[in-house]
Amino acid sequence: MTDQLISNFKLTEEQCAQWESDGYLIVRGLFDSHQVEQLKQTMQNIADKGEAVPGWQPLIDVKQYDTEVVGVDQLGDVLKRYPRFLHPHRYLDLPREMMLDPRVHDVLLQITGEEPVACQSMYYFKPCGAKGQALHQDNLYLQVEPNTCYAAWTAIDPVTPENGGLYVVPGSHTLDTQCPTLADETQSFTTALVDIPKGMKAIPTVMQPGDVLFFNGQIIHGSGMNRSKTLWRRSFICHYMPKTSKCVSEFYFPIVGFDGSELTYEKSQAGGPCGEEFKDKIPSSYSY
Ligand SMILES: O=C(O)CCC(=O)C(=O)O
Numbered sequence: 001m002t003d004q005l006i007s008n009f010k011l012t013e014e015q016c017a018q019w020e021s022d023g024y025l026i027v028r029g030l031f032d033s034h035q036v037e038q039l040k041q042t043m044q045n046i047a048d049k050g051e052a053v054p055g056w057q058p059l060i061d062v063k064q065y066d067t068e069v070v071g072v073d074q075l076g077d078v079l080k081r082y083p084r085f086l087h088p089h090r091y092l093d094l095p096r097e098m099m100l101d102p103r104v105h106d107v108l109l110q111i112t113g114e115e116p117v118a119c120q121s122m123y124y125f126k127p128c129g130a131k132g133q134a135l136h137q138d139n140l141y142l143q144v145e146p147n148t149c150y151a152a153w154t155a156i157d158p159v160t161p162e163n164g165g166l167y168v169v170p171g172s173h174t175l176d177t178q179c180p181t182l183a184d185e186t187q188s189f190t191t192a193l194v195d196i197p198k199g200m201k202a203i204p205t206v207m208q209p210g211d212v213l214f215f216n217g218q219i220i221h222g223s224g225m226n227r228s229k230t231l232w233r234r235s236f237i238c239h240y241m242p243k244t245s246k247c248v249s250e251f252y253f254p255i256v257g258f259d260g261s262e263l264t265y266e267k268s269q270a271g272g273p274c275g276e277e278f279k280d281k282i283p284s285s286y287s288y
Pocket residue numbers: 124132133138164165166221222223235237274275
C-alpha cells in the first residue's frame with residue numbers, strides 16, 4: 001500500500017450498520033467545497049465551449065442551440081446540448097484524483113470489506129428540464145463477477161427531488177439483477193426500468209455539494225426529471241469493484257488501482273455504458 005492510500009477516514013458503527021441494512025450510505029462533506037467548485041468550473045468550461053473533447057460530445061449543433069431561441073420541441077431535450085461526460089478520469093487530472101481519493105478508498109474498504117479498484121467515472125450536468133435516469137441496477141451494465149460493483153455518487157450542486165436528485169430503494173441490494181422493462185422515454189434518457197419490488201419503496205436523497213452517496217451495485221436507484229427552473233443538478237459518479245473479482249464488462253477497461261496501476265480482468269459476456277441510452281436519438285457519428 002502506498003502513502004496515497006492512507007487517509008485514516010473512519011466510519012462510525014451507525015454508518016456501517018446503515019450500509020449493511022440499506023445497501024447505501026451518504027458520507028457528508030467527504031469532498032471540500034474548493035475541490036467541488038474546481039471540478040464544476042473545469043467541466044462547465046468544457047461544456048459551455050461546446051466543442052467535442054475525448055469523453056464528451058454534444059449531440060446537436062451547439063451554435064444554433066446557444067444563439068437561437070430554440071426550445072425542447074425544436075432541438076430535442078437539453079441533454080443533447082449537455083450530455084454526460086464519460087470516463088473524465090482518462091483525460092483530466094482532477095476527476096482522476098477524485099476517483100482515486102484515499103478517503104473514497106477507505107470508505108469502500110470499510111463498507112465492502114474488500115480492497116476496491118476503480119472501473120469508471122462519469123460527470124452529469126443535468127440542467128433544468130433534463131430527463132432523469134429510470135430506476136435500474138448498475139451491475140446490469142458493469143457485470144462484475146463474482147460480487148458486484150459499488151458506486152460513489154458525489155453531489156456537485158445541492159440535490160433535491162425537485163432538481164432531479166437520486167432515489168434509492170433501501171434493502172434492494174439483497175436482490176439478484178432483475179430483468180428490466182422499457183422506461184418512459186419522455187422522462188428517462190436511458191432505456192431500462194426496474195420495478196420497485198413489493199414491500200419496498202424508493203426514497204429521495206437530499207445532499208449538499210461534496211456529500212458522497214455510496215451504494216451497492218444491486219441497489220435499485222434512479223432519478224426523475226430536473227423540474228427546477230433555476231438549479232442544475234451536477235454530479236460526479238464513479239464505479240468500483242473488489243480487486244478480487246474476476247470479470248467486468250470490457251467497456252470499463254482499463255481498471256485502475258488506487259495506486260494508479262492499470263489492472264487486467266477477464267471480459268464479462270455482456271454489459272456496457274452504465275445506462276443504455278435511447279440510441280435511435282444519438283447520431284451515428286457519436287462515440288464514447
Ligand atoms: O445521477 C443520476 O441521475 C443517475 C445516475 C445513476 O443512476 C448511475 O450512475 O447509475
